[in-house]
Amino acid sequence: MTTEVGHHHHNVDPKELTSVEAHLADILDRIRPLPPTQLGISEAEGCVLAEDITARQPLPPFDNSAMDGYALLASDVTGASRDRPVTLRVSGEVAAGDTGAYAVTPGSALRITTGAQMPGGADAVVPIEDTDGGVAQVTIRTAVEPGHAVRFSGGDAREGEVLLPRGTRLGPMQIAVLAASGHARAEVYPRPRVVVVSTGDELIEPGHALRPGKIWDSNSFMLAAAAREAGCLAFRHGPVPDDPLELLPAIEDQLLRGDLLVTSGGVSMGGRHDVVKDTLGRLGTIQFRKIAMQPGMPQGFGTIGEDRTPIFTLPGNPVSAYVSFQVFVLAALGALQGQQDRKLPSVHATVTAPLHSPPGRRSYLRGVLDRVDGTVAPLSGQGSHQVATLGKANALIVVPEWVVHMKEGDDAEVLCLP
Amino acid sequence: MTTEVGHHHHNVDPKELTSVEAHLADILDRIRPLPPTQLGISEAEGCVLAEDITARQPLPPFDNSAMDGYALLASDVTGASRDRPVTLRVSGEVAAGDTGAYAVTPGSALRITTGAQMPGGADAVVPIEDTDGGVAQVTIRTAVEPGHAVRFSGGDAREGEVLLPRGTRLGPMQIAVLAASGHARAEVYPRPRVVVVSTGDELIEPGHALRPGKIWDSNSFMLAAAAREAGCLAFRHGPVPDDPLELLPAIEDQLLRGDLLVTSGGVSMGGRHDVVKDTLGRLGTIQFRKIAMQPGMPQGFGTIGEDRTPIFTLPGNPVSAYVSFQVFVLAALGALQGQQDRKLPSVHATVTAPLHSPPGRRSYLRGVLDRVDGTVAPLSGQGSHQVATLGKANALIVVPEWVVHMKEGDDAEVLCLP
Numbered sequence: 001m002t003t004e005v006g007h008h009h010h011n012v013d014p015k016e017l018t019s020v021e022a023h024l025a026d027i028l029d030r031i032r033p034l035p036p037t038q039l040g041i042s043e044a045e046g047c048v049l050a051e052d053i054t055a056r057q058p059l060p061p062f063d064n065s066a067m068d069g070y071a072l073l074a075s076d077v078t079g080a081s082r083d084r085p086v087t088l089r090v091s092g093e094v095a096a097g098d099t100g101a102y103a104v105t106p107g108s109a110l111r112i113t114t115g116a117q118m119p120g121g122a123d124a125v126v127p128i129e130d131t132d133g134g135v136a137q138v139t140i141r142t143a144v145e146p147g148h149a150v151r152f153s154g155g156d157a158r159e160g161e162v163l164l165p166r167g168t169r170l171g172p173m174q175i176a177v178l179a180a181s182g183h184a185r186a187e188v189y190p191r192p193r194v195v196v197v198s199t200g201d202e203l204i205e206p207g208h209a210l211r212p213g214k215i216w217d218s219n220s221f222m223l224a225a226a227a228r229e230a231g232c233l234a235f236r237h238g239p240v241p242d243d244p245l246e247l248l249p250a251i252e253d254q255l256l257r258g259d260l261l262v263t264s265g266g267v268s269m270g271g272r273h274d275v276v277k278d279t280l281g282r283l284g285t286i287q288f289r290k291i292a293m294q295p296g297m298p299q300g301f302g303t304i305g306e307d308r309t310p311i312f313t314l315p316g317n318p319v320s321a322y323v324s325f326q327v328f329v330l331a332a333l334g335a336l337q338g339q340q341d342r343k344l345p346s347v348h349a350t351v352t353a354p355l356h357s358p359p360g361r362r363s364y365l366r367g368v369l370d371r372v373d374g375t376v377a378p379l380s381g382q383g384s385h386q387v388a389t390l391g392k393a394n395a396l397i398v399v400p401e402w403v404v405h406m407k408e409g410d411d412a413e414v415l416c417l418p
Numbered sequence: 419m420t421t422e423v424g425h426h427h428h429n430v431d432p433k434e435l436t437s438v439e440a441h442l443a444d445i446l447d448r449i450r451p452l453p454p455t456q457l458g459i460s461e462a463e464g465c466v467l468a469e470d471i472t473a474r475q476p477l478p479p480f481d482n483s484a485m486d487g488y489a490l491l492a493s494d495v496t497g498a499s500r501d502r503p504v505t506l507r508v509s510g511e512v513a514a515g516d517t518g519a520y521a522v523t524p525g526s527a528l529r530i531t532t533g534a535q536m537p538g539g540a541d542a543v544v545p546i547e548d549t550d551g552g553v554a555q556v557t558i559r560t561a562v563e564p565g566h567a568v569r570f571s572g573g574d575a576r577e578g579e580v581l582l583p584r585g586t587r588l589g590p591m592q593i594a595v596l597a598a599s600g601h602a603r604a605e606v607y608p609r610p611r612v613v614v615v616s617t618g619d620e621l622i623e624p625g626h627a628l629r630p631g632k633i634w635d636s637n638s639f640m641l642a643a644a645a646r647e648a649g650c651l652a653f654r655h656g657p658v659p660d661d662p663l664e665l666l667p668a669i670e671d672q673l674l675r676g677d678l679l680v681t682s683g684g685v686s687m688g689g690r691h692d693v694v695k696d697t698l699g700r701l702g703t704i705q706f707r708k709i710a711m712q713p714g715m716p717q718g719f720g721t722i723g724e725d726r727t728p729i730f731t732l733p734g735n736p737v738s739a740y741v742s743f744q745v746f747v748l749a750a751l752g753a754l755q756g757q758q759d760r761k762l763p764s765v766h767a768t769v770t771a772p773l774h775s776p777p778g779r780r781s782y783l784r785g786v787l788d789r790v791d792g793t794v795a796p797l798s799g800q801g802s803h804q805v806a807t808l809g810k811a812n813a814l815i816v817v818p819e820w821v822v823h824m825k826e827g828d829d830a831e832v833l834c835l836p
Contacts, residue, residue: 164809175639
């Protein structure tokens with residue numbers, strides 16, 4: 001392939017730039033976890049544990065059968081085989097959930113189902129496949145060792161053992177662990193509530209007719225969806241024009257609804273058209289910076305309102321806003337849930353076409369990762385306004401600050417998009 | 419490492435087994451996509467497109483500036499440099515969202531902000547960083563080619579171009595594409611509604627005291643959470659005892675709520691304790707099989723009720739139920755949304771410890787995948803009841819049917835858990 005992917009770029013003084021790591025550290029430094037709350041386990045999915053979860057009982061809580069078969073004494077079937085089967089009397093049946101007290105005596109067996117409590121006296125289970133399945137008596141065609149097909153109490157977890165440490169995100173498997181260990185509720189950091197506001201005189205709601213000079217707002221929908229995908233509750237506020245008299249009340253209104261605010265647009269040049277930078281910058285709590293990255297160079301972060309609600313002021317270009325969300329906002333959402341290192345999973349892959357990146361800035365280029373081949377193909381159309389290309393990407397190719405060119409066949413770090 | 423991971427296993431006649439692929443094919447053969455519906459783009463997240471989405475206008479819809487700077491004629495700054503700057507008259511300003519008609523004449527420039535419509539006559543933009551930022555007149559320190567820093571109409575997508583083909587799952591980036599191309603609604607396959615029912619006399623609701631012989635229900639919580647994680651609406655029905663007179667009405671009640679039903683438990687031996695197999699098997703629409711896999715061998719699939727609602731009858735062991743969900747139910751949920759090949763992403767990794775697998779069956783062993791190192795560590799405690807171990811896994815190691823042993827350092831296919 002001969003297509004080269006990258007940008008033209010201009011005179012940016014490297015001394016004006018803040019590194020991605022420094023900006024991220026400043027963000028995490030200013031975010032405190034949300035107050036933990038008790039949630040039922042059906043509601044706790046996607047939340048992060050604020051407590052260690054321990055086994056209230058041993059798991060399994062009692063010795064039980066791993067298979068459908070016959071509970072017996074292993075010594076009663078010593079030497080049994082297909083050619084030399086052993087026949088035992090069947091004294092009854094114990095099923096999963098049966099709370100009665102059963103016992104096996106030498107020379108007899110008890111029918112047993114998977115999960116049923118082991119009867120007293122029995123030390124092994126012969127699976128039904130190795131028997132004739134008899135009811136009054138059973139012919140057994142295999143010898144077994146003591147403990148065969150028995151799940152011993154505590155074999156999965158001991159009583160008091162930490163099953164899920166504080167800080168664990170609760171997915172389906174962790175919800176299963178909670179339930180299986182008898183926890184109907186758990187102390188968790190709740191899902192953050194995220195409010196998203198697009199700004200810009202040029203924005204029109206989708207579904208309405210465009211006029212020349214206007215474009216349809218996409219950032220607020222995209223960022224709200226990204227926040228939901230990251231496990232948050234998200235609220236979208238329709239586009240706000242470039243007017244301080246409209247922006248400030250809109251932001252203030254949303255403070256009650258959100259644990260974290262995200263704006264897009266109005267942060268680039270710092271003139272009267274950059275209403276976010278101009279208006280919120282005067283409040284003195286938000287730092288506007290040039291970050292050593294592309295896309296996403298001009299953006300801000302700070303806190304706002306009495307509760308010092310975190311606020312991200314992201315660039316207006318859709319790709320810049322999306323990349324900034326994945327690099328910075330995702331980490332902040334983790335911190336709100338008590339996780340200090342939330343980030344996209346990354347892999348290494350071989351790039352299939354040359355790439356360019358500006359000196360001194362880390363590029364995040366859209367690509368299509370093939371996990372099986374271990375390759376990543378940069379997409380053409382890397383302009384930060386090129387939202388159609390964004391819809392085709394499944395990965396971001398990371399080009400470090402000190403690299404200005406990668407060639408076909410080079411190894412790159414790749415962030416896997418959800 | 420010397421720990422070996424695997425199971426004891428028993429006489430299973432390979433002829434009785436159905437392959438994973440054959441079972442999956444039978445499932446997909448019987449599932450029809452849900453009726454498509456029009457949803458607003460905020461609601462459509464996670465749904466699958468039932469129509470091609472095309473660009474209603476070129477993207478961008480008009481030529482506009484890629485940067486904050488000055489719109490001008492490139493021929494007016496031929497030869498300009500830091501040492502030999504060129505000064506032009508500034509005739510005004512055009513901002514993003516401005517719908518007025520502007521024009522640039524030779525010898526003059528117009529201040530312009532990112533995203534603003536290119537004025538008539540201008541063919542390039544000089545970024546503000548390459549100027550003195552003047553208001554009445556501007557000194558320009560660089561030459562530019564025509565088209566410099568201009569985003570041309572249609573440069574991201576042409577009018578009528580297919581931006582998102584039918585069958586695309588709508589994540590945040592795709593929601594952005596919909597919005598940016600003016601679509602306020604889209605025709606989508608809706609999120610499937612999944613009803614989950616645990617069965618078994620042994621099951622107690624978490625939060626209630628255990629008695630000997632009883633365990634806390636975890637499958638219904640886990641499977642509902644897994645369905646939600648897969649983008650569905652999920653409803654959990656509390657445990658149903660092993661009694662046909664309770665099971666049948668419970669299932670029938672849920673038919674109205676669900677596009678797909680999942681039960682767990684009661685499918686192993688086929689005796690009177692296997693109430694799911696016994697009761698639903700008599701309806702004649704559900705096939706109970708032994709699948710050539712471990713865990714998850716005994717399970718069933720079919721349709722039920724007037725609407726022929728798909729129903730999975732999964733095994734009662736939590737690990738078996740979870741693996742079966744990811745291997746079979748996930749694919750069925752995809753098919754309900756018009757996707758024929760929905761599955762977990764897979765990678766290859768080096769196993770860090772020996773593994774055993776029964777002959778003729780495909781094993782799915784829980785492991786911890788390290789994406790950076792490209793290794794996968796099998797977890798100890800691979801019993802299908804061992805739910806505590808499940809909470810530590812992030813991957814399933816696939817051991818093919820014809821492999822009974824893998825050694826440390828072998829390459830394995832690994833399914834990445836969400």
